[in-house]
Amino acid sequence: xxxxxxxxxxxxxxxxxAGPTCGLxxxxxxxxVIRVDTLGGGPDFTRWPLTEGGDSLYWEGLNKAKKxxxxxxxxxxxxxxxxxxxxxPGEDGGLFxxxxxxxxFLSYEKLSxxxxxxxxxxxxxxxxxxxxxxYTINSALGLPLMTGPADDxxxxxxxxxxxxxxxxxxxxxxxxxxxxxxxxxEGGREIRVPLSDVGAATMANLGFAAETLMTGQPRPRMGxxxxxxxxxxxxxxxGQRLMLLCVTPRQWAKALDALGIAGEVAAVEAELGxxxxxxxxxxxxxxxxxxxxxxxxxxxxxxxxxTPALDAGGVTWGAYQTMVEALADRRLxxxxxxxxxxxxxxxxxxxxxxxxxxxxxxxxGPVRPAPKLGQHTDEVLAEVLGLSSGEIAxxxxxxxxxxxxxx
Amino acid sequence: xxxxxxxxxxxxxxxxxAGPTCGLxxxxxxxxVIRVDTLGGGPDFTRWPLTEGGDSLYWEGLNKAKKxxxxxxxxxxxxxxxxxxxxxPGEDGGLFxxxxxxxxFLSYEKLSxxxxxxxxxxxxxxxxxxxxxxYTINSALGLPLMTGPADDxxxxxxxxxxxxxxxxxxxxxxxxxxxxxxxxxEGGREIRVPLSDVGAATMANLGFAAETLMTGQPRPRMGxxxxxxxxxxxxxxxGQRLMLLCVTPRQWAKALDALGIAGEVAAVEAELGxxxxxxxxxxxxxxxxxxxxxxxxxxxxxxxxxTPALDAGGVTWGAYQTMVEALADRRLxxxxxxxxxxxxxxxxxxxxxxxxxxxxxxxxGPVRPAPKLGQHTDEVLAEVLGLSSGEIAxxxxxxxxxxxxxx
Numbered sequence: 001x002x003x004x005x006x007x008x009x010x011x012x013x014x015x016x017x018a019g020p021t022c023g024l025x026x027x028x029x030x031x032x033v034i035r036v037d038t039l040g041g042g043p044d045f046t047r048w049p050l051t052e053g054g055d056s057l058y059w060e061g062l063n064k065a066k067k068x069x070x071x072x073x074x075x076x077x078x079x080x081x082x083x084x085x086x087x088x089p090g091e092d093g094g095l096f097x098x099x100x101x102x103x104x105f106l107s108y109e110k111l112s113x114x115x116x117x118x119x120x121x122x123x124x125x126x127x128x129x130x131x132x133x134x135y136t137i138n139s140a141l142g143l144p145l146m147t148g149p150a151d152d153x154x155x156x157x158x159x160x161x162x163x164x165x166x167x168x169x170x171x172x173x174x175x176x177x178x179x180x181x182x183x184x185x186e187g188g189r190e191i192r193v194p195l196s197d198v199g200a201a202t203m204a205n206l207g208f209a210a211e212t213l214m215t216g217q218p219r220p221r222m223g224x225x226x227x228x229x230x231x232x233x234x235x236x237x238x239g240q241r242l243m244l245l246c247v248t249p250r251q252w253a254k255a256l257d258a259l260g261i262a263g264e265v266a267a268v269e270a271e272l273g274x275x276x277x278x279x280x281x282x283x284x285x286x287x288x289x290x291x292x293x294x295x296x297x298x299x300x301x302x303x304x305x306x307t308p309a310l311d312a313g314g315v316t317w318g319a320y321q322t323m324v325e326a327l328a329d330r331r332l333x334x335x336x337x338x339x340x341x342x343x344x345x346x347x348x349x350x351x352x353x354x355x356x357x358x359x360x361x362x363x364x365g366p367v368r369p370a371p372k373l374g375q376h377t378d379e380v381l382a383e384v385l386g387l388s389s390g391e392i393a394x395x396x397x398x399x400x401x402x403x404x405x406x407x
Numbered sequence: 408x409x410x411x412x413x414x415x416x417x418x419x420x421x422x423x424x425a426g427p428t429c430g431l432x433x434x435x436x437x438x439x440v441i442r443v444d445t446l447g448g449g450p451d452f453t454r455w456p457l458t459e460g461g462d463s464l465y466w467e468g469l470n471k472a473k474k475x476x477x478x479x480x481x482x483x484x485x486x487x488x489x490x491x492x493x494x495x496p497g498e499d500g501g502l503f504x505x506x507x508x509x510x511x512f513l514s515y516e517k518l519s520x521x522x523x524x525x526x527x528x529x530x531x532x533x534x535x536x537x538x539x540x541x542y543t544i545n546s547a548l549g550l551p552l553m554t555g556p557a558d559d560x561x562x563x564x565x566x567x568x569x570x571x572x573x574x575x576x577x578x579x580x581x582x583x584x585x586x587x588x589x590x591x592x593e594g595g596r597e598i599r600v601p602l603s604d605v606g607a608a609t610m611a612n613l614g615f616a617a618e619t620l621m622t623g624q625p626r627p628r629m630g631x632x633x634x635x636x637x638x639x640x641x642x643x644x645x646g647q648r649l650m651l652l653c654v655t656p657r658q659w660a661k662a663l664d665a666l667g668i669a670g671e672v673a674a675v676e677a678e679l680g681x682x683x684x685x686x687x688x689x690x691x692x693x694x695x696x697x698x699x700x701x702x703x704x705x706x707x708x709x710x711x712x713x714t715p716a717l718d719a720g721g722v723t724w725g726a727y728q729t730m731v732e733a734l735a736d737r738r739l740x741x742x743x744x745x746x747x748x749x750x751x752x753x754x755x756x757x758x759x760x761x762x763x764x765x766x767x768x769x770x771x772g773p774v775r776p777a778p779k780l781g782q783h784t785d786e787v788l789a790e791v792l793g794l795s796s797g798e799i800a801x802x803x804x805x806x807x808x809x810x811x812x813x814x
Contacts, residue, residue: 004588004596016654017613024612025577029584043655048635048688049618049626057614057621058635064612108767126738127765130718131658135638136725139650142733144631146566148555155640155648155727157631159553162569165609169576170432174764176583177436181411183590189411191764200739200746201760202572205431205471206424207464208730209740211456213757214464218730219456224551224564228455228465231542233562241562243546247423248450251538281455311537318543320562323615323625326549331533332607333616339607350620353608357581357598358534360515 001065001354001365005031009093009384010175011086012066013106015042017134017161018123018195019099020062021168022175027065027368028355031095034380035066036082038073039402041373055346063370064352069381070374070402077400079105081385087115088384094188095175099123108190117188119178121171124194134161137195141203142218149223163195170198230276230283233320234294240303244294245316249277258313259297265290340367372404408472408761408772412438416500416791417582418493419473420513422449424541424568425530425602426506427469428575429582434472434775435762438502441787442473443489445480446809448780462753470777471759476788477781477809484807486512488792494522495791501595502582506530515597524595526585528578531601541568544602548610549625556630570602577605637683637690640727641701647710651701652723656684665720666704672697747774779811 008031012023020035027033037045047058069085072078083105086096094115100106102122112118125132135157138144144155174191182188203209212218224233224243230252231245246252256262268289269276276283276290283290298306303319310317319325327333338353354367381387381401395401415438419430427442434440444452454465476492479485490512493503501522506529507513515527532539542564545551551562581598589595610616619625631640631650637659638652653659663669675696676683683690683697690697705713710726717724726732734740745765746758761774788794788808802808 004584004593008587021612025580029581046687047654048691049614049621050688051621057617061612061614061617121764125723127743128738131721131723132725133652133654133723135633136650136652136723139640139725139727140733140736140739142728142730143566144727145729148563149559149561152556152559154556155631156555156563157640157650158565158567158569159550159626159634160565160569160609161613162565162567162572165569165573166576169573169580170763173432173576173580173583174436174766176580176587177411178766180415180583180587180590183587186411189769190767192767193764196738197743197745197760197765198763200733200743201763202567203730203733204740204746204758204760205428205468206568207456207468209734210464210468210755210757210759212730212734214456214458214755216731219566224562226542227566233546233564243543243564245540245543247454247540280453281457284455314538316532316538316540316543318539318546320546320551321549322552323549323610323619324623326547326607326610327616327619329547331535331603332547333611336534336604336607338604339611344617348617348621350617351611352617353604353611356577356605356608357528357600358604359581359585360597360599362596 001028001368002359002362003030005029007092008095010095012097014097014099014123015044017164018167019097021165022097022171023066024062024064025172033066034069035063036069036071039070051346051348060344060346060370065368066371067376067380068371068373069377072400075400083114084385087111087118094118096120102129112188117182119175119188120190121175122190122192123167123171124192126196127194132195134164137163137199141199146219146221150221163199167193167195167198228284229280234298236298236301236303236306238302241320243318247280251316252277254314258309258315261293261297264293342367342369344369345372374402375404377401377403408435408775409766409769410437412436414499415502417502419504421504421506421530422451424571425574426504428572429504429578430473431469431471432579440473441476442470443476443478446477458753458755467751467753467777472775473778474783474787475778475780476784479807482807490521491792494518494525501525503527509536519595524589526582526595527597528582529597529599530574530578531599533603534601539602541571544570544606548606553626553628557628570606574600574602574605635691636687641705643705643708643710643713645709648727650725654687658723659684661721665716665722668700668704671700749774749776751776752779781809782811784808784810
């Protein structure tokens with residue numbers, strides 16, 4: 001937890017990954033992020049992985065440091081409460097994140113009618129409003145056909161919902177960009193961020209689209225070969241796979257030195273009349289000539305002997321670790337100051353991270369867990385909407401809202 | 408182009424994907440983003456894909472809407488110029504993005520000595536400063552061992568540099584968070600964003616880490632099966648592969664209806680005594696029982712007959728398209744208002760996107776191309792540092808700076 005955004009109030013009516021990560025990043029930088037769910041929880045409330053008790057490790061990971069309000073979103077009275085929360089007054093309020101449909105009770109039109117300077121960020125699937133989630137957008141973009149071993153033509157989906165995650169971080173950026181404009185005297189705005197646009201734009205930003213426009217072909221599938229420079233996984237004598245990357249001249253020189261193959265590579269350069277140091281693309285073009293030299297060098301030693309030499313030589317490499325090994329990796333998890341051992345709403349204690357960025361000269365505050373579903377219903381209704389305890393009790397009695405005890 | 412961040416001045420001394428996308432997102436929301444490179448361009452200046460003329464489609468995709476300044480970063484006089492640019496006065500300046508080492512002439516310590524309220528965002532590989540790039544961090548996190556067909560145990564790297572892209576968007580968010588704090592009277596800050604921390608935190612945020620802490624095992628490799636709910640690729644009669652997703656009860660019901668297998672699925676539910684509608688996890692647990700029903704329904708029709716029914720039924724599905732097909736897809740590229748056909752520094756004309764988010768009620772301005780390398784050297788030295796034309800000429804003569812004509 002950091003305090004950079006302290007005092008800002010963001011209402012988050014979203015589910016799954018993109019919207020909730022946007023709220024998570026804002027909350028971990030100090031904003032008060034109020035996640036609103038319908039009775040019993042949103043559609044992601046029981047998303048796997050689950051504990052034995054049925055609590056979602058996914059939900060409690062993505063909603064850390066937020067407050068939770070539960071309102072019956074199917075009833076007019078509940079919908080009106082959420083509209084009032086999103087548009088409650090205050091120069092640090094009027095910030096809203098959702099993946100609800102463009103039309104409907106959480107439309108920008110309706111909400112900006114209640115608060116004209118509202119800043120609304122809307123995660124969407126397809127830009128035309130039709131259903132799309134990370135994996136279906138990804139398949140449309142062509143990546144699964146470029147992924148995986150070249151000797152197997154089945155499409156390979158990614159496991160990491162990359163489009164959701166890029167969208168979530170971009171939404172947090174977009175919300176703050178609109179807030180800065182508002183702080184400088186401008187009005188409210190809605191920023192719509194469809195996964196389909198994030199995908200199409202990113203594939204263009206990286207040159208994939210332009211490349212295919214130029215060549216008329218998709219980039220071919222090439223396993224773990226790094227496109228356009230030198231990189232691949234290689235196997236040590238004891239069967240460990242290591243990923244090696246040589247993009248810059250410096251990375252290339254260091255790898256050759258550490259592996260002791262500079263002379264052999266120079267012989268190939270002399271034979272072909274090229275300089276692999278000067279041109280990363282030639283390393284790629286001639287990779288079939290180069291691979292055997294690297295394969296032999298990796299196969300000559302066990303990983304335990306080879307990797308200290310790679311580290312000492314400043315080589316850019318990575319082991320293929322399992323998640324079990326990753327958790328034991330002191331740099332990733334074991335000694336990483338981002339992580340603290342905390343108790344989560346499932347009742348389990350385990351390590352969880354605060355903000356992904358480390359802020360100097362600030363001190364990291366405690367990592368805050370996700371709320372219990374409905375934990376802050378009464379507090380938020382009282383503090384943000386100014387409802388009396390009698391009014392709140394009436395809403396409970398009518399089943400319009402629920403607290404953590406009513407789950 | 409939008410104007411939300413108009414007037415902000417960001418100096419971007421970074422290369423490859425994470426830092427440059429941070430600058431790109433800021434520039435496309437209206438900030439003046441000045442990318443500084445050394446003589447001849449940074450280490451990414453000839454990154455593939457290239458045009459026949461050797462210009463990088465990657466570079467010109469990632470640096471759209473920026474200004475380009477070229478300074479000899481190896482010489483003290485050049486380094487001092489960059490320090491002065493990053494720390495030049497003005498309440499809308501003092502914003503800096505880099506992937507240069509923590510120590511050295513672009514250290515936060517040195518720069519904040521020149522401008523205490525500087526906001527610096529630093530992309531890193533590993534948090535301890537050691538070399539790491541997207542693919543080597545990814546291998547360490549365990550994802551390649553969870554990716555790809557279950558019958559092939561080779562690790563599968565992702566093709567999309569997801570960690571770089573999440574980091575880039577998060578850096579843009581972090582920079583604006585620190586700027587908001589500064590606008591509210593706080594001082595300068597550095598935010599360090601190592602890919603290793605973005606990776607470790609994200610795998611924890613999504614529940615991967617907690618799952619393995621609970622089970623003691625990494626999540627098994629399962630091809631294109633969606634973890635924890637129902638989803639996979641299925642093949643139509645004419646051999647098209649389609650990705651189907653049923654996470655919510657609504658998505659499940661719609662898929663069964665559109666495929667005409669609600670009765671068969673109900674029979675399986677009756678036999679097993681479960682409700683697949685009520686529990687997405689049961690759809691996953693029993694997927695081997697369910698897959699044949701879906702396989703038969705997909706195999707019964709050609710894609711041309713099946714996909715309109717899926718669309719009409721509101722099913723969440725996606726075709727596995729090649730990049731050629733994606734470019735012909737009206738929703739992704741062909742009729743997407745994010746894209747305009749513009750001339751790029753390579754001299755080629757092709758479609759390129761503006762900001763990934765669509766801002767209401769603003770109008771999208773023209774998509775601005777990347778600069779020629781060094782195109783704005785003189786302009787920036789004059790406007791930001793107030794150098795006279797004589798001083799600028801002297802810097803050119805000494806080879807400390809270069810313009811676009813000197814490339």
